[in-house]
Every structure is written in C-alpha cells, then in structure tokens.
Amino acid sequence: MANPPKLFTPISLGPITLPNRIMVSPMCQYSACEGNASQWHLVHLGSLAISGAGLLCLEATGVEPEGRITPGCLGLYSDANEAALDTVLKTLRATCSIPLAIQLSHAGRKGSSSAPWEGGGLIGESRGGWLPLAPSPMPQKPGEAAPREMTIADIERVVSAFAAAARRAQRLGFDVIELHMAHGYLMHQFLSPLANRRSDAYGGSLENRMRFPLEVFERVFAAAGSSMAVGVRISATDWVEGGWDVAQSITLCQKLESMGCAFLDVSTAGVSDLQKIPVGPGYQVPFAEEIKREVSIPVISVGLITQPRQAEEIVSTGKADMVALARAMLNNPRWPWTAAAELGGTVIAPKQYWRCLPAGPGTIFGEIIYGQR
Numbered sequence: 001m002a003n004p005p006k007l008f009t010p011i012s013l014g015p016i017t018l019p020n021r022i023m024v025s026p027m028c029q030y031s032a033c034e035g036n037a038s039q040w041h042l043v044h045l046g047s048l049a050i051s052g053a054g055l056l057c058l059e060a061t062g063v064e065p066e067g068r069i070t071p072g073c074l075g076l077y078s079d080a081n082e083a084a085l086d087t088v089l090k091t092l093r094a095t096c097s098i099p100l101a102i103q104l105s106h107a108g109r110k111g112s113s114s115a116p117w118e119g120g121g122l123i124g125e126s127r128g129g130w131l132p133l134a135p136s137p138m139p140q141k142p143g144e145a146a147p148r149e150m151t152i153a154d155i156e157r158v159v160s161a162f163a164a165a166a167r168r169a170q171r172l173g174f175d176v177i178e179l180h181m182a183h184g185y186l187m188h189q190f191l192s193p194l195a196n197r198r199s200d201a202y203g204g205s206l207e208n209r210m211r212f213p214l215e216v217f218e219r220v221f222a223a224a225g226s227s228m229a230v231g232v233r234i235s236a237t238d239w240v241e242g243g244w245d246v247a248q249s250i251t252l253c254q255k256l257e258s259m260g261c262a263f264l265d266v267s268t269a270g271v272s273d274l275q276k277i278p279v280g281p282g283y284q285v286p287f288a289e290e291i292k293r294e295v296s297i298p299v300i301s302v303g304l305i306t307q308p309r310q311a312e313e314i315v316s317t318g319k320a321d322m323v324a325l326a327r328a329m330l331n332n333p334r335w336p337w338t339a340a341a342e343l344g345g346t347v348i349a350p351k352q353y354w355r356c357l358p359a360g361p362g363t364i365f366g367e368i369i370y371g372q373r
C-alpha cells in the first residue's frame with residue numbers, strides 16, 4: 001500500500017497525539033458576554049469540531065477582563081466563564097473526538113477595542129471600555145490614548161492570571177494550551193523593542209524583554225500538569241526595521257523548548273502600524289522553516305495555506321510539521337475531507353454525514369465514538 005500523505009499522518013505535541021497535521025487556527029468570534037461563551041460558540045465550534053482536523057484551537061481567551069481584545073471576547077478568568085465553556089466542551093466531547101486546544105491571551109494595549117465589524121477602534125472608559133495595560137505607555141496607533149504602563153505588581157498579577165486560567169483549562173479537559181505571544185498582544189508587546197521601552201528588569205536587553213513571557217510560560221506549564229501540551233504562538237518578525245525579528249525569535253524558541261514547550265506556532269506581525277507585509281500564498285512558511293532548523297519540537301506554519309497540495313508540500317518537505325488554517329476553514333469547515341479526498345488520506349467523519357463524502361482516492365470515513373473522551 002502506498003504511504004499515506006504526510007498531512008494525514010499522526011503527530012505528537014508533547015503528551016498529546018493528533019490524528020493528522022491540520023489545526024484549526026484560533027479565531028476570535030467577538031460573541032461572548034462578559035467573557036462567557038455563547039450559543040454562537042456552540043454552533044461555530046460544533047461545525048469546526050466535525051471538520052476532520054487534527055486539532056481545534058479556540059480563540060484568544062482573556063486571562064483577566066482587561067486582557068480581552070474586545071468586550072465580546074472570550075475569557076477564562078471567572079467561575080461563570082469556566083461554566084459557560086464547560087457547556088460547550090461537554091457538547092463537543094459527547095459528539096466528536098477531535099483534540100481541543102485553547103489559546104490563552106492578554107491583549108495589553110490592544111484591549112478595549114471594538115469588534116472588527118464596528119471598526120475595531122479603542123473604546124473609551126465612558127463607553128464601557130477600560131484603560132488598557134502595556135509594558136510602556138505607548139499607544140498602538142498614533143492619536144490613540146496611551147495605555148497604562150504596567151507596574152511590577154501588575155506583571156505579577158497577570159502571570160498569576162495566566163496560571164489560574166491554565167488550571168481552569170485543565171479542569172475543563174482541554175488537551176492543549178497555546179499561549180498567545182504573537183500579533184502585537186501583551187506578551188509580544190514585551191518582546192518587541194517597538195512597544196517595550198522599559199528600563200527595569202522587563203525591558204532593554206533581549207533577556208529582559210523575554211522575562212515576562214517566559215515567566216508566564218513557566219507558571220502555565222507548571223499549572224497545566226503532565227497530561228496537557230503547552231505550546232506558543234509567536235510573531236517571528238514585526239516586519240519593521242529595528243523591531244522583533246527571526247534571530248530573536250530563535251533565541252526565544254530555543255529557551256521555550258528547554259522549558260518544556262510542546263510546539264511552536266509561527267505567525268508574524270501585529271505590533272506596529274509601520275509593518276510592511278508581503279502577503280501571498282504561504283508567506284509565513286519561510287519563518288517556520290528557519291525556526292524548525294534550530295529547534296527539535298514540532299513547528300506549525302500558518303498564513304494563506306489554502307490548498308491541500310500546498311499543505312502537503314509544506315509538511316512532506318519538512319518546512320513545518322503541521323499547518324494551521326483559519327479563513328479557509330471558515331469558508332469550508334470540511335476542508336480536511338476535501339484534502340483527504342484529493343491527496344489520498346484518511347479522515348474521520350461523522351456517520352450522519354457519510355452520504356455526502358467527496359469523491360477521490362482518499363478514505364473519508366470513520367466512527368464517532370460517542371462520549372468516549
């Protein structure tokens with residue numbers, strides 16, 4: 001029998017083995033109420049959970065109320081947040097076997113924004129927003145109000161909030177935690193010299209700028225316990241001269257690996273309006289490839305990976321170990337079925353849908369084992 005396509009071979013992220021190398025990338029839905037998952041999450045995640053992907057990652061989830069990007073962002077800082085997510089997870093677990101990840105995040109100076117469909121601008125405190133926190137009192141965009149510079153007490157509180165959210169994620173039964181150190185949010189703000197102008201132990205040298213994200217990783221890793229995988233999404237470059245770059249990313253990734261990081265999810269950008277991004281198919285793959293050469297943990301590539309053969313080429317030539325897809329999965333939540341049919345892979349699909357499977361050399365079938373996980 002011919003070898004299966006690499007995309008449809010299992011991969012282990014720390015203690016968790018995934019059935020294939022396709023991850024549903026985290027996607028904010030701006031549809032929570034006070035951080036609580038809503039009926040929208042049930043529908044949205046329910047659809048993606050039966051996609052046949054190897055891993056479904058929930059959206060950026062704030063570890064404290066001020067850590068949300070928008071007032072509609074998901075949170076995991078309260079008992080109510082945990083109970084709301086428990087309802088969603090129980091439904092997913094009862095109906096499909098896909099491994100589940102949650103992306104834990106703090107928005108920092110990008111917090112208190114409106115949803116994209118409302119323009120995405122800062123919401124002032126008088127309009128129900130909050131004063132965002134940041135390593136330095138520098139606004140994300142010129143003309144915006146400055147965020148509040150974090151004190152050492154703020155830093156300690158946020159590190160503890162990440163650890164507390166990790167404990168909640170573990171109780172909820174997530175398989176994987178992804179820490180959001182990318183896209184210009186708080187941990188990336190500390191890493192990037194463009195957003196971090198501190199003169200204390202958390203700013204200046206690379207070692208100092210990495211201190212806060214590494215403290216978060218250490219505490220989350222300890223809180224998650226040995227049965228979960230803890231990985232990190234980074235922005236490998238700010239795409240701005242003098243900003244965060246791939247050389248600094250490699251130092252960070254090697255340090256994370258030495259601390260037990262299970263995988264690296266390599267994206268780019270988000271910290272500066274001056275960024276010039278050469279957007280095109282697979283435009284971030286070279287960063288994953290460069291980082292993969294310097295570490296031995298799995299590396300995930302993301303960004304305009306839309307075609308099955310493109311995804312297979314990335315993993316089979318060793319440019320990355322996995323691919324994450326966002327928009328293509330919203331557009332076609334059964335993308336992995338299509339890819340399996342085209343490439344000759346095998347993917348699990350619910351029996352209720354077996355009458356609509358796409359034609360091709362692949363095998364798209366399987367059993368849903370209700371309530372087994």
Ligand SMILES: Cc1cc2nc3c(=O)[nH]c(=O)nc-3n(C[C@H](O)[C@H](O)[C@H](O)COP(=O)(O)O)c2cc1C
Binds near residue numbers: 182304305328
């Ligand atoms: C609706 C939407 C919401 C997103 N929310 C998040 C998020 O919560 N966390 C994150 O790291 N990236 C987020 N992203 C970025 C995606 O995960 C992904 O990195 C990006 O869209 C590039 O992949 P794609 O070309 O496959 O869409 C979001 C993207 C979209 C389209």
